[in-house]
Amino acid sequence: MTAGISKMTYETTTNVARCMIYNAITDKLDISKLFTNLVGSSSNIFRIADFGCSVGPNTFTAVENIQEAIQQKYLLQSHELHNSSSSLVMPEFQVFFNDHVTNDFNTLFSSLAVGKRCYFTAGVPGSFHGRLFPNSSLHFVHSSLALHWLSTMPKELVDENCIAWNQSRVHYTNARIEVYKAYEAQFCRDMTQFLEARAIELVVDGLMVLIMPAVPDNVPLSQMHLGVIYDILGCVLVDLSKEGFISESKVHSFNLPIYIVSPNEMIGIIERNGCFSIEKIELCKPMSSVNNGEIKITPSTVTMHLRAAME
Amino acid sequence: MTAGISKMTYETTTNVARCMIYNAITDKLDISKLFTNLVGSSSNIFRIADFGCSVGPNTFTAVENIQEAIQQKYLLQSHELHNSSSSLVMPEFQVFFNDHVTNDFNTLFSSLAVGKRCYFTAGVPGSFHGRLFPNSSLHFVHSSLALHWLSTMPKELVDENCIAWNQSRVHYTNARIEVYKAYEAQFCRDMTQFLEARAIELVVDGLMVLIMPAVPDNVPLSQMHLGVIYDILGCVLVDLSKEGFISESKVHSFNLPIYIVSPNEMIGIIERNGCFSIEKIELCKPMSSVNNGEIKITPSTVTMHLRAAME
Numbered sequence: 001m002t003a004g005i006s007k008m009t010y011e012t013t014t015n016v017a018r019c020m021i022y023n024a025i026t027d028k029l030d031i032s033k034l035f036t037n038l039v040g041s042s043s044n045i046f047r048i049a050d051f052g053c054s055v056g057p058n059t060f061t062a063v064e065n066i067q068e069a070i071q072q073k074y075l076l077q078s079h080e081l082h083n084s085s086s087s088l089v090m091p092e093f094q095v096f097f098n099d100h101v102t103n104d105f106n107t108l109f110s111s112l113a114v115g116k117r118c119y120f121t122a123g124v125p126g127s128f129h130g131r132l133f134p135n136s137s138l139h140f141v142h143s144s145l146a147l148h149w150l151s152t153m154p155k156e157l158v159d160e161n162c163i164a165w166n167q168s169r170v171h172y173t174n175a176r177i178e179v180y181k182a183y184e185a186q187f188c189r190d191m192t193q194f195l196e197a198r199a200i201e202l203v204v205d206g207l208m209v210l211i212m213p214a215v216p217d218n219v220p221l222s223q224m225h226l227g228v229i230y231d232i233l234g235c236v237l238v239d240l241s242k243e244g245f246i247s248e249s250k251v252h253s254f255n256l257p258i259y260i261v262s263p264n265e266m267i268g269i270i271e272r273n274g275c276f277s278i279e280k281i282e283l284c285k286p287m288s289s290v291n292n293g294e295i296k297i298t299p300s301t302v303t304m305h306l307r308a309a310m311e
Numbered sequence: 312m313t314a315g316i317s318k319m320t321y322e323t324t325t326n327v328a329r330c331m332i333y334n335a336i337t338d339k340l341d342i343s344k345l346f347t348n349l350v351g352s353s354s355n356i357f358r359i360a361d362f363g364c365s366v367g368p369n370t371f372t373a374v375e376n377i378q379e380a381i382q383q384k385y386l387l388q389s390h391e392l393h394n395s396s397s398s399l400v401m402p403e404f405q406v407f408f409n410d411h412v413t414n415d416f417n418t419l420f421s422s423l424a425v426g427k428r429c430y431f432t433a434g435v436p437g438s439f440h441g442r443l444f445p446n447s448s449l450h451f452v453h454s455s456l457a458l459h460w461l462s463t464m465p466k467e468l469v470d471e472n473c474i475a476w477n478q479s480r481v482h483y484t485n486a487r488i489e490v491y492k493a494y495e496a497q498f499c500r501d502m503t504q505f506l507e508a509r510a511i512e513l514v515v516d517g518l519m520v521l522i523m524p525a526v527p528d529n530v531p532l533s534q535m536h537l538g539v540i541y542d543i544l545g546c547v548l549v550d551l552s553k554e555g556f557i558s559e560s561k562v563h564s565f566n567l568p569i570y571i572v573s574p575n576e577m578i579g580i581i582e583r584n585g586c587f588s589i590e591k592i593e594l595c596k597p598m599s600s601v602n603n604g605e606i607k608i609t610p611s612t613v614t615m616h617l618r619a620a621m622e
Contacts, residue, residue, distance in 0.1 A: 045445040092445040096433060101424045105416045109436035113412045120445055122407060122433035125420035134356040134403040134431055 016284050017144055017211050018065045024209050025069035028279045031077050031088060033205045034139060046070060046091040047138050048119075049201075051128040051194075052146020053097040055104050056111040062144055063095050066209075067119060070140070093119035098132060101125040127151060129193040133201040141198055141208040145309075148213050150257040151190045154182040157255050168248075170234040171256045173227040187259035191269045199275035208276065214283055217264045226260060229306060327595050328455055328522050329376045335520050336380035339590045342388050342399060344516045345450060357381060357402040358449050359430075360512075362439040362505075363457020364408040366415050367422040373455055374406050377520075378430060381451070404430035409443060412436040438462060440504040444512040452509055452519040456620075459524050461568040462501045465493040468566050479559075481545040482567045484538040498570035502580045510586035519587065525594055528575045540617060541567060 035044070048066055053059035071090065078088040097108060105123045112121055126132050128143070129151045156162035157179060164178040172180040198208060213226060221227035233256070241248045263281050270276055346355070359377055364370035382401065389399040408419060416434045423432055437443050439454070440462045467473040468490060475489040483491040509519060524537060532538035544567070552559045574592050581587055 043447055045448055094445050094448070101420050105420060105434065109412050109416060109434075113436065120435075120443060121437075122435045123416060123420075124431075124433045125423065126432075132431065134405050136354055137356055137405070 017062060020211065020282070020284070021062070021065045021142075021209055022069045024207065024280065025066070025073055029070065029073055029140075029207045030205060031070075031074055032081065034203065035088075035091075044089050044091045045094055046140070047094045047096065048140045048142065049096040049098055049124070049133065049138050051098045051141065051143040052149070053099050053103075053108065054146075055107040058144065059097055059108075060112070060117075062142060063119070066140060066142060067093055067095075094122065095119045096122050096124045096133070096138075098124040098126070098128060100127060128197070129190050131197045131200065135200055136203045138198075138201050139203055139206045141202055141206070142210075144211040145213065147191065147194065147210060148258050148260060150183070150186050150259055151193075152186070153255050153257055154186050156182050158253050166255055168234070168238050168251055170237055170251070170254055171230040171258070172221070173230045173234075174222045183259050184265075187261065188265075188269055191261075191266075192273060195270065195273040195275065199273065207279075212266075213260050214266075215260045215262050216283060217262045219262075221260050224260070229302070230256060230258075233306070328373060331522065331593070331595070332373070332376045332453075332520055333380045335518060335591065336377070336384055340381070340384055340451075340518045341516060342381075342385055343392065345514065346399075346402075355400050355402045356405055357451070358405045358407065359451045359453065360407040360409055360435070360444065360449050362409045362452065362454040363460070364410050364414075364419065365457075366418045369455065370408055370419075371423070371428075373453060374430070377451060377453060378404055378406075405433065406430045407433050407435045407444070407449075409435040409437070409439060411438060439508070440501050442508045442511065446511055447514045449509075449512050450514055450517045452513055452517070453521075455522040456524065458502065458505065458521060459569050459571060461494070461497050461570055462504075463497070464566050464568055465497050467493055469564050477566055479545070479549050479562055481548055481562070481565055482541040482569070483532070484541045484545075485533045494570050495576075498572065499576075499580060502572075502577075503584060506581065506584040506586065510584065518590075523577075524571050525577075526571045526573050527594060528573045530573075532571050535571070537571060540613070541569075544617070 048063060050059050050062060070093075074088055074090055081088055097112075099105075099108075103125070105125065108123060109121075124132050128146070154164070156164040157166045159165055162178075163176075164182045166172075166175055166179050169175045169179070172183045202208060215221050215224055215226075222231070237246065237251050237254070240246050241251045263283055267278060267281060270278055359374060361370050361373060381404075385399055385401055392399055408423075410416075410419075414436070416436065419434060420432075435443050439457070465475070467475040468477045470476055473489075474487075475493045477483075477486055477490050480486045480490070483494045513519060526532050526535055526537075533542070548557065548562050548565070551557050552562045574594055578589060578592060581589055
């Protein structure tokens with residue numbers, strides 16, 4: 001995703017995400033459990049990682065929300081412990097910004113340097129489908145609008161001899177079932193690898209908040225606005241190839257590496273992994289402010305939205 | 312420093328540095344002291360930071376030398392503890408590569424991704440003259456050929472009304488004493504800030520290895536090859552301004568932000584800081600292989616050397 005994300009996407013996502021993060025930390029993070037050796041411990045560092053951070057500013061907003069919520073929880077739990085023998089000292093925060101090696105970390109770091117940050121920073125290059133951090137070294141894992149990107153495309157989608165050949169489509173929306181199955185299997189492999197890595201890296205009693213675009217259980221993507229957009233994008237590319245702007249083979253060889261999961265699928269993958277307990281899973285409606293008329297939706301805002309997400 | 316460092320500089324520096332790092336770790340690092348809560352500890356992570364890493368490959372070579380030496384020391388101390396109640400488990404390594412925000416981290420991360428690394432990586436943007444890491448979060452601090460760069464130039468060097476105005480010179484070599492004193496005071500401020508920050512960040516019983524270009528005690532820089540080179544560089548710039556290639560005012564406003572320290576000066580700064588004990592300070596002669604005739608020194612190698620260090 002490039003830095004130029006549209007205002008609409010940014011605002012709706014940020015507001016929803018802010019609430020989710022606040023509620024998760026307030027309700028589910030037990031800091032006195034997290035730091036079992038509070039008294040006399042030589043280390044009082046709270047380590048946060050944002051997986052798939054891109055170049056900002058969304059990642060900074062998310063981190064500030066996380067930090068603020070944790071600080072409030074600290075104050076609350078400190079107050080509760082006031083008359084006990086234990087005590088909670090506000091930690092220093094160290095934040096790790098992760099994305100692919102090809103992410104523009106120079107831009108990320110330049111943006112980070114602007115303004116005062118109340119945490120120590122580091123950039124971590126590499127795929128979040130593998131190990132990136134030492135054993136038990138993170139206290140809070142966050143990822144927003146990144147896990148729907150597949151690590152690679154299944155080869156059968158571009159193999160003319162396979163039943164899953166996706167020919168002139170660029171996504172599984174409205175495609176044959178074998179295409180969908182190939183996408184689904186790849187997402188399942190990716191998500192499993194993500195969970196396996198994070199299960200090792202996150203400390204016991206740590207918390208993970210994952211925000212992803214999602215589809216309701218048993219609703220095909222073709223009935224959702226995202227599915228319609230992907231379908232239109234595919235039709236546009238086919239038209240462009242017919243008009244000679246791009247080659248037909250390029251359209252045949254391209255498939256959008258995006259899978260939109262449903263809550264039940266996520267529950268299945270997490271339960272099969274077996275390392276995490278699901279504290280809360282929620283299907284939100286970030287488009288509600290659009291439906292309420294608070295935000296005007298026009299062809300140009302949809303195009304900006306799509307372009308920001310795809311580039 | 313750009314990636315294209317000359318072979319001569321690289322080889323001589325690397326070999327000397329390798330020996331220094333090995334000896335420092337073997338003789339001075341006590342791992343069983345470092346991890347006092349070995350048995351039952353939930354964390355077994357050894358954190359290394361290289362300050363002023365540039366874009367590689369020197370930083371990778373240094374880190375591999377450090378890691379190898381620490382692993383050997385672990386094996387040695389594990390053997391010694393064999394029959395005691397304690398035990399040492401080989402740690403995971405997390406390496407932090409630090410340089411200015413304007414460093415090319417994208418190139419650094421791309422180079423890191425080539426080849427297998429047996430450690431977790433992170434890039435840390437920011438000036439090492441300030442805090443960059445949480446309290447007590449590093450076990451080994453390293454900096455090689457970076458601390459001689461000054462953070463800023465004293466204003467009096469470019470003020471015509473000051474006695475320290477350096478006019479058509481670009482360094483303190485062969486300049487008046489006030490120029491030298493301005494450089495010296497800036498280095499002292501910078502080094503003090505570096506030590507103050509690292510004193511907070513390094514764990515108790517951690518180790519710091521600093522490799523810097525240096526001048527013997529009581530020997531003026533003008534008598535060393537580096538001083539001669541800086542003098543020649545100044546003369547070249549003055550000649551270029553006389554021939555109209557660059558403006559005279561540019562030469563007047565430019566001073567090389569480099570200070571070459573002596574062992575006694577470093578001892579003084581470290582002792583005034585008061586947070587570190589000096590385990591060993593050594594003035595090496597990396598040019599000995601040049602004097603022995605092992606490496607041929609020619610005008611082009613000197614130019615390459617200078618260019619690589621300055622760009």
